[in-house]
Amino acid sequence: MRNFHISRSFVAFTLFSTILVAINNANASEHQQVHIALGTDETEMVITWATIESIDDHGVVNFGTSSDNLTDSVTAVTTYFEDDDAYWYNYRALLTGLKPSTTYYYRVGSKASSWSKVFQFKTLNSGNKWLPSFAIYGDLGIENERSLPYLTKDVEKGMYDVIFHIGDMAYDLYEYGGSRGNNFMRMLEPIAARMPYMTTTGNHEKAKNFSHYDARFSMIGDRHQPNYSADLTDRLNNHFYSLDIGPAHIIIFSTEFYYYTRWGWEQIRWQYRWLEDELIRANQNRKERPWIIVMGHRPFYCLVAGDKCNRKTLERGPIKNGVHYDKTKKSQLNYGLEDLFYKYGVDLQLYGHEHFFVRFYPVHKNVSPSRPKETNPYEDPVAPVFITTGNAVRYFIYYIQPTNSL
Numbered sequence: 001m002r003n004f005h006i007s008r009s010f011v012a013f014t015l016f017s018t019i020l021v022a023i024n025n026a027n028a029s030e031h032q033q034v035h036i037a038l039g040t041d042e043t044e045m046v047i048t049w050a051t052i053e054s055i056d057d058h059g060v061v062n063f064g065t066s067s068d069n070l071t072d073s074v075t076a077v078t079t080y081f082e083d084d085d086a087y088w089y090n091y092r093a094l095l096t097g098l099k100p101s102t103t104y105y106y107r108v109g110s111k112a113s114s115w116s117k118v119f120q121f122k123t124l125n126s127g128n129k130w131l132p133s134f135a136i137y138g139d140l141g142i143e144n145e146r147s148l149p150y151l152t153k154d155v156e157k158g159m160y161d162v163i164f165h166i167g168d169m170a171y172d173l174y175e176y177g178g179s180r181g182n183n184f185m186r187m188l189e190p191i192a193a194r195m196p197y198m199t200t201t202g203n204h205e206k207a208k209n210f211s212h213y214d215a216r217f218s219m220i221g222d223r224h225q226p227n228y229s230a231d232l233t234d235r236l237n238n239h240f241y242s243l244d245i246g247p248a249h250i251i252i253f254s255t256e257f258y259y260y261t262r263w264g265w266e267q268i269r270w271q272y273r274w275l276e277d278e279l280i281r282a283n284q285n286r287k288e289r290p291w292i293i294v295m296g297h298r299p300f301y302c303l304v305a306g307d308k309c310n311r312k313t314l315e316r317g318p319i320k321n322g323v324h325y326d327k328t329k330k331s332q333l334n335y336g337l338e339d340l341f342y343k344y345g346v347d348l349q350l351y352g353h354e355h356f357f358v359r360f361y362p363v364h365k366n367v368s369p370s371r372p373k374e375t376n377p378y379e380d381p382v383a384p385v386f387i388t389t390g391n392a393v394r395y396f397i398y399y400i401q402p403t404n405s406l
């Protein structure tokens with residue numbers, strides 16, 4: 001049993017942080033911060049939660065298709081996270097063998113400690129002949145969380161199948177000894193325990209090599225990910241992964257590897273190679289899943305100069321055009337993503353970071369390629385369509401029969 005309470009209460013910089021620390025400790029032995037993520041496919045779901053103190057038992061998920069008869073049970077993998085004055089226990093359980101398009105009820109906890117309330121989620125439909133509905137946003141904090149009341153209502157109505165939070169959360173998860181993160185995850189619970197909450201990193205997750213972010217989420221991606229056959233905790237990849245959902249192949253990646261090379265350069269190369277393999281595979285499967293959608297945090301094109309945005313060209317060079325790998329300035333630019341995504345016919349690219357909503361015309365190399373007049377630029381687009389959705393703005397994708405091919 002860890003007990004850092006005393007040292008923590010002295011680390012109260014402001015009245016506000018005192019309150020955060022107090023809230024954090026009040027819930028110490030409770031199973032809390034419950035959230036879910038898609039597993040390999042529609043027959044799986046990953047349940048993740050935390051306790052601040054250890055429990056004298058294994059964390060367990062009880063689940064079933066009736067709210068008063070949770071017949072099945074999965075034991076979670078527990079990991080301890082510690083960093084400066086932050087610490088907590090993570091529980092992760094992979095539910096398998098679920099029926100598609102079915103509502104499941106579940107609770108988390110343990111016999112020796114306590115149980116959470118009963119939550120519910122609905123598994124995705126199988127196959128490609130259905131119309132998924134997504135909420136996609138970046139940049140949701142614990143203060144000024146303007147879209148949260150709307151999201152909560154929408155989630156209660158079952159308006160979405162999946163939520164994507166594409167970077168920048170809590171501002172920042174690691175702060176106040178992780179209390180900021182704990183409170184943020186509690187704030188998310190009503191939506192994220194009910195709907196798959198899929199994430200990637202933004203610049204605000206960079207602290208300590210993204211470790212606070214990594215400790216709190218459990219993205220595994222589909223069966224083609226490199227570590228598919230490893231144990232749950234060894235196959236987590238919270239930075240880049242991909243999924244088939246209905247008619248779409250969805251690829252989530254990190255723009256932040258390009259900006260925080262203090263944590264290593266290798267990540268850029270690993271991710272780039274993975275992305276290309278992934279795009280080749282997505283194109284082999286394009287008849288089944290005609291949409292290829294990529295999501296990350298920082299948009300290639302910026303509307304507001306500053307913040308790593310080139311003032312003349314209004315672009316973010318490193319991710320878009322590439323980097324001098326390993327700071328050897330003489331080498332040519334490598335690992336730029338614009339050409340890669342264009343080459344493999346990506347339909348749609350979604351980013352956050354800038355706190356507004358923008359939908360571009362199809363764009364490649366800073367121009368919208370010409371097309372016959374009076375045609376709909378979004379139908380069979382000649383280049384990827386970029387969307388910036390960076391202030392937790394509500395956004396929907398409706399199903400449109402894609403006609404574009406390579």
Ligand SMILES: *[C@@H]1O[C@H](CO)[C@@H](O)[C@H](O)[C@H]1NC(C)=O
Pocket residue numbers: 069071
């Ligand atoms: C709970 O579910 C199990 C398995 O589906 C079933 O055998 C049992 O009768 C159910 N119990 C109740 C009280 O509904």
Ligand SMILES: *[C@@H]1O[C@H](CO)[C@@H](O)[C@H](O)[C@H]1NC(C)=O
Pocket residue numbers: 226227230234235
């Ligand atoms: C994960 O995949 C990478 C790349 O294929 C491999 O080098 C590594 O050993 C794998 N790790 C585990 C735990 O399987």
Ligand SMILES: *[C@@H]1O[C@H](CO)[C@@H](O)[C@H](O)[C@H]1NC(C)=O
Pocket residue numbers: 209262263264
């Ligand atoms: C940061 O984490 C990644 C794995 O997520 C690891 O490969 C890398 O070596 C780490 N960098 C440092 C400087 O510890």
Ligand SMILES: [Fe+2]
Pocket residue numbers: 167168202203204297352353354
């Ligand atoms: Fe950002």
